[in-house]
Amino acid sequence: MKKLILSVMLVCAIAPSFYAQKLKGSDTVLPLAQKEAEAFGKKTGKSVTVIGGGSGVGIAALIEGTTDIANASRRMKFDEKVKCQEAGKSIVEKIIAYDALAIIVNPSNGVTNLTRAQLEGIFTGKYTNWNQVGGADLKIVPYARETSSGTYDFIKEYILLNKNYMSSILSMPATGAIVQSVSQTKGAIGYVGLAYLNSTVKAIHVSFDGKNFVAPSLATAMNKTYPVVRPLYMYYDKAKEKSYLPLINFILSDEGQKIVDKVGYVPLK
Numbered sequence: 001m002k003k004l005i006l007s008v009m010l011v012c013a014i015a016p017s018f019y020a021q022k023l024k025g026s027d028t029v030l031p032l033a034q035k036e037a038e039a040f041g042k043k044t045g046k047s048v049t050v051i052g053g054g055s056g057v058g059i060a061a062l063i064e065g066t067t068d069i070a071n072a073s074r075r076m077k078f079d080e081k082v083k084c085q086e087a088g089k090s091i092v093e094k095i096i097a098y099d100a101l102a103i104i105v106n107p108s109n110g111v112t113n114l115t116r117a118q119l120e121g122i123f124t125g126k127y128t129n130w131n132q133v134g135g136a137d138l139k140i141v142p143y144a145r146e147t148s149s150g151t152y153d154f155i156k157e158y159i160l161l162n163k164n165y166m167s168s169i170l171s172m173p174a175t176g177a178i179v180q181s182v183s184q185t186k187g188a189i190g191y192v193g194l195a196y197l198n199s200t201v202k203a204i205h206v207s208f209d210g211k212n213f214v215a216p217s218l219a220t221a222m223n224k225t226y227p228v229v230r231p232l233y234m235y236y237d238k239a240k241e242k243s244y245l246p247l248i249n250f251i252l253s254d255e256g257q258k259i260v261d262k263v264g265y266v267p268l269k
Helices: 002-014 030-044 055-064 078-086 116-124 150-158 175-184 218-222 238-252 254-263
Strands: 021-025 048-051 069-072 091-105 113-115 141-145 170-172 188-193 205-207 229-237
Touching (some): 021 055, 021 238, 030 048, 055 150, 055 229, 091 218, 091 254, 113 116, 116 141, 116 205, 141 175, 175 188, 238 254
Parallel strands (some): 021 069, 113 205, 141 170, 141 188
Antiparallel strands (some): 091 229
């Protein structure tokens, strides 16, 4: 019996699946892509593998031809588009959902409201103590994603206005690691996609005008009152579009968009 089981495992490991597709990239898109792939597989019998690692990692894999679809929480950069052209690939961009990016702190932190300018000051190192932004006398411990992350780039562009993060910022390899670190560190602050919010951390109310402070939620993202919302993308080679469209069309369908809502992101409509 053991020999039979081993034989089956070896066949599964080496036998290529005609329908197998691989998605790689954004940690933000990861939980959504996993649920979409699971539902798509149950409906069609087609196999889809989903891996995280960051938007930059996924796009690099697409260029190299080691993934079928790149998941990204940012738009493809100019130099990445050039590399695609050099690799002979014509890339298709699809927006699959939207995400409200949440700024999180430890639940014990008394600070509830922060402006964009204050967040810029925190992540660039201008502010180092919570008492500088209306909190207790406590050292600020900021966490960020690694430079390959699309969320890292989005925060830099949209919140820091392209200023550099502080040199001593604590870089984390995955979004889940930021949630865990912030939940365990009293002075911590970080950022995560809406679907990663849970009771172990507290979401900050954010204001870009210094007057209206809004918490991240599906409702505030959909009515556009929460200011930190961004599109989520999938990229693929147009030459192989026929193979990928069944999955893409499923995600964009009413059924697929209900999954977007269920996971905790913002449907396209």
